[in-house]
Amino acid sequence: MATLGLSPDDKDAVETFRRDVVDPSMTHLVIIDFWAEWCGPCKALGPVLEKVAEDYASKGVKLVKIDVDANKFIAAQFQVRSIPTVYAMFQGQLAADLTSARTESQLKAMLDQLLKQLPIQSDDAAQEAELEPLIAMAEQVLGEGDATRALSIYDQLAEMAPDHAVIAAGRARALVALDRLDEAEAALAAMPEDAAKAPEVARARSALDLARSATPVADLSGLAAKVAGDPDDHASAMELAGGQMAAGDRDAAAETLLRSIDTDKDWNEGAARQQLLKLFEAVGLEDPWVSAQRRKLSAILFG
Structure with a gap:
C-alpha cells in the first residue's frame, strides 16, 4: 500500500494497518473485520469472531477490527461496500473472503480449511x-x-x-x-x-x-494341558489366554486365542477374535509383532 501523495492522516492509517495487519500476517493468519458502531449485523458477528479468534489463537490466528468510519481510506483500498466484511490475510495477501461465515461452526470450518493449506507458524x-x-x-x-x-x-x-x-x-x-x-x-x-x-x-x-x-492363573501349565486335551473347551482357552496376558506372555496368549479361533471362529459371538483384536490394539497396530499376528489371523479366517 503506497503512501506517496497521501495526506498525513491517510499515511498514519496505512502505517497502522501495516503494523497491526500486514506485519503479523507474515507468520499468522489475520482475520480483518471491517465494522462500524452503527452496524447491527456487525455487533452480532463481532462476538463470534472474537470467540473463534481466541479459540484459534494457538493455531496462529489473529483478529484485527477496523472501524470503517475511522479508517475510510483503508476501507476504500479494500473496496468495502457493505459491512460487516471479513477477510483473511496471510503474508500480506488476501487469502479468503470470510464474510459469508456468520456462525461459529461456519467460520471454524473455513479457518480449518485455510490452516491446512497455509504454512502458519502456530503455537x-x-x-x-x-x-x-x-x-x-x-x-x-x-x-x-x-x-x-x-x-x-x-x-x-x-x-x-x-x-x-x-x-x-x-x-x-x-x-x-x-x-x-x-x-x-x-x-x-x-x-x-x-x-x-x-x-x-x-x-x-x-x-x-x-x-x-486378564486374571492371573495359579496353575498355567495345568490349564494349558487341559485346553490342549480338549480344543473345544473355549471357555478354558479364554481363561488361559487371560492368565498368559496377566503373566505378560503376549506370544502365548495370542497363540491360545488363534488356536481357539481356528477351532471355532464363532464361539460366543467371536469372543476369542474380539479379545485378540483388543490385544493388537493395546500393543499398537503399527507394531511389527501385531503385523505378524495379523497375518496368522488372516490365514485362519480366509485361508
Missing part, C-alpha cells in the same frame, strides 16, 4: 515439535518395561500439555502397567471429548480392558 505446531521427542522417550521407557519411570515422564509432559491425547493415553497405559487400573480409568474418563476420539486413547482403553479381563 500448537511449535509445542508439538517440542513434545515429540519427549513422548518418544516415554514410549521407549514404557516399552522396555519401566512403567514407574514412564509414568514420571508422562506426568511431567501432562503438566506441559494437559489436554494432549497422546500424552494422556500414554500416561493411562503406564498406570495400567503398574496395575493402577482405577486411576487409569478415571484419567481416560476425564479426557475432553475431542481428545477422547484419538486412536491412542482407543489403544489405552484396550489395554485397560485387557488388564481387567
